[in-house]
Amino acid sequence: MTTSLNPFDPDIEAVARNFADRAAAAPDEALTQWRADTASLSPVQRATSARLAASQLSWRAKAALGGSSSGTALLADWEGDRMRAPYVPQLPLLTTRQTYAYCAGIVLQRGTPAAINALKQGRMILVGLRRETSTLANRGRGVYDDHIVVLNGGDGLRTARVFPACTEPGAQYSQRAAPKGTGRVDDRYNDVIYKHAEGFDMNGDGIKEVGRLRAGTYFFGEKPKGHLKARAFQATRTQTAERDTDGDGRFNAIDPNRIDPKTVGTTMYIHRGGTQASGNTWSAGCQTVPNDVYPRFLASMGQMSSFHYVLVDGY
Structure with missing residues (x-):
C-alpha cells in the first residue's frame, strides 16, 4: 500500500522507515512500495529518503533485498551515493522537517558512529x-x-x-x-x-x-x-x-x-x-x-x- 504523502511537505522519513521495516520480511513488496512512494519526490527528497532508509536497514533486510536483481541494484546505487559528493541545495528547504531530514541523512550516511549516536539521542x-x-x-x-x-x-x-x-x-x-x-x-x-x-x-x-x-x-x-x-x-x-x-x-x-x-x-x-x-x-x-x-x-x-x-x- 502506497504511503499517503503531502505534496507540499512529504514525510520522507516515514517513506524511509516504512521501506526499512518491510524489506526483511517482504522485499519485493517493499521495493514496489518504494518505487511508488518516491516517484513524485524531488531529486533532493528522493536522495534524502534513500540515505535515511539505508541507515535503518538490518543485515537481514540487506540479505533479502540482495536476493533480486532490482534489490541488488538499489543497494548498489545507495552505496555509490555514499561514495559520491552529495548535492547541496540552497537551504533552508520549504519546511523545517525537510531541512532537518536532509541534514540528518547526511549525518547518518557520513558521520562517525559517535555523531550518529548523538543525532539519534536528539543532541545538538x-x-x-x-x-x-x-x-x-x-x-x-x-x-x-x-x-x-x-x-x-x-x-x-x-x-x-x-x-x-x-x-x-x-x-x-x-x-x-x-x-x-x-x-x-x-x-x-x-x-x-x-x-x-x-x-x-x-x-x-x-x-x-x-x-x-x-x-x-x-x-x-x-x-x-x-x-x-x-x-x-x-x-x-x-x-x-x-x-x-x-x-x-x-x-x-x-x-x-x-x-x-x-x-x-x-x-x-x-x-x-x-x-x-x-x-x-x-x-x-x-x-x-x-x-x-x-x-x-x-x-x-x-x-x-x-x-x-x-x-x-x-x-
Whole structure:
C-alpha cells in the first residue's frame, strides 16, 4: 500500500522507515512500495529518503533485498551515493522537517558512529555543507557560499537552523600573494588583496600553503577566551587539513602531499567572520559565520559548549 504523502511537505522519513521495516520480511513488496512512494519526490527528497532508509536497514533486510536483481541494484546505487559528493541545495528547504531530514541523512550516511549516536539521542549537532570555491575568488577574501546547520532534536523539536558560512581559506592569507619585486610571489595571485601569510610548507618548495579542514567528523568545545573578541569553538583533538600545494586555488587529488594530519593541531576554529556586506570572510582555514548573523548562530546553540561537527564536501 502506497504511503499517503503531502505534496507540499512529504514525510520522507516515514517513506524511509516504512521501506526499512518491510524489506526483511517482504522485499519485493517493499521495493514496489518504494518505487511508488518516491516517484513524485524531488531529486533532493528522493536522495534524502534513500540515505535515511539505508541507515535503518538490518543485515537481514540487506540479505533479502540482495536476493533480486532490482534489490541488488538499489543497494548498489545507495552505496555509490555514499561514495559520491552529495548535492547541496540552497537551504533552508520549504519546511523545517525537510531541512532537518536532509541534514540528518547526511549525518547518518557520513558521520562517525559517535555523531550518529548523538543525532539519534536528539543532541545538538552542527553540519557543514561545503561547495568548493577557489581560494582566489573575491580577490582572495573568501565567499560565504557554504552552510553551517545547527540540528537539534531535543524534546522532539527537530529544528534545523541554517547559516551562511565559509569553510575554506581565502588567498589573502597565502604566501603566494605576498609582494615580490613589482609583482607577487606567484603571478596567478596578482589580483589578490594580500593580508598576511599563514599555512605550512608541505612539499618543501619554500612556500607556505594555505589549508582547509578536511571533510569528516570533529568534536568541538568552547574555546577558552574566545576568538576575535567573541565566543568561538575549538576542536578537542588534532584536525586534518588539506593543503593547496600546487597553488591553483583548489584542494584536490592533483595537489602533491596535500593531506596534512599533524601541523594544524586544533587551530581551525569555528568563529565569527566579516559581515556579508564587507565581502571578507576572515577565513584562513577556519569555519566562519558572518558577523551580522553570528549572534543568531550563537543563540541557536544556547548554552551548549560541546558538539559534533560533520563537514562534507558537496557540489
